[in-house]
């Protein structure tokens with residue numbers, strides 16, 4: 493349940509008086525999501541999402557996230573658009589938290605994506621990359637290769653309590669990727685967490701992309717690798733090459749991958765699998781007492797990592813030769 497901070501109707505009405513968005517008709521907390529507190533707010537002018545930024549989002553990163561959503565929406569990408577207050581500011585404070593209002597996007601996320609959804613997603617991801625090309629701000633990806641060892645250290649030798657031998661597997665993989673992480677690939681704005689719960693569809697067409705709070709500047713092909721991991725595996729752990737082919741063809745219909753990006757894809761996919769394995773492992777080992785949020789399974793990403801270790805050619809993901 494992602495409402496960590498309560499907001500009273502009176503507080504919200506006073507907050508909304510700073511905007512040109514009519515008067516409050518209803519609001520309620522949104523259960524999905526784990527990072528921030530989100531509310532669906534309805535006013536006489538329409539529907540909006542109010543986000544209160546909780547502690548995992550660093551305050552100094554907020555101008556990047558807000559600026560990026562505004563930039564991408566301005567380039568025609570369907571993503572939440574921050575709404576400015578009468579003062580011109582987008583960030584404000586509510587209930588002791590930094591807060592912003594963004595536009596509501598219609599659509600639903602899909603739990604079991606089909607190849608058609610994967611093709612749509614691939615196109616949308618490439619459009620995001622092109623729309624972000626002239627965004628002036630930068631944000632280092634603190635969850636890329638140099639951030640993985642600190643995460644592993646934070647698991648503090650407890651990996652084997654989750655699965656026997658897991659600590660050794662991660663140590664070996666981490667050392668290998670630190671040695672061989674690709675260099676010099678095309679970079680730009682990446683979403684970095686474009687999982688099925690962050691993409692909306694209407695009539696099986698991609699209608700919106702949300703949750704830009706891991707977005708950063710990194711290799712564009714790394715974002716493709718994150719999506720192959722998140723969209724193209726079946727619940728039993730098998731890679732679905734039909735979905736992979738659809739996602740990659742969708743992406744390349746909008747932005748062609750360079751030879752260097754294609755060659756790097758297996759290694760980027762290993763890195764992406766390790767990144768989610770590590771963050772999930774740390775969360776798994778640190779579930780707060782009484783928490784209502786169910787941690788995500790780290791071992792799902794161990795299986796994916798094993799799959800990628802056996803791949804040495806991007807064609808094995810379904811990339812057109």
Ligand SMILES: Nc1ncnc2c1ncn2[C@@H]1O[C@H](COP(=O)(O)OP(=O)(O)OP(=O)(O)O)[C@@H](O)[C@H]1O
Pocket residue numbers: 494522524525526527528529530541571572594595596597598689690702703704705
């Ligand atoms: N602009 C939007 N339009 C419509 N619904 C939205 C919008 N933004 C967020 N939501 C709803 O709120 C939920 C949580 O949003 P979001 O994923 O951004 O939260 P989070 O706490 O940052 O989550 P996560 O755990 O995925 O990092 C979404 O699943 C969606 O239902």
Ligand SMILES: N[C@@H](CCO)C(=O)O
Pocket residue numbers: 685687768771772788
């Ligand atoms: N998408 C992440 C959760 C944080 O956004 C995961 O599945 O591990």
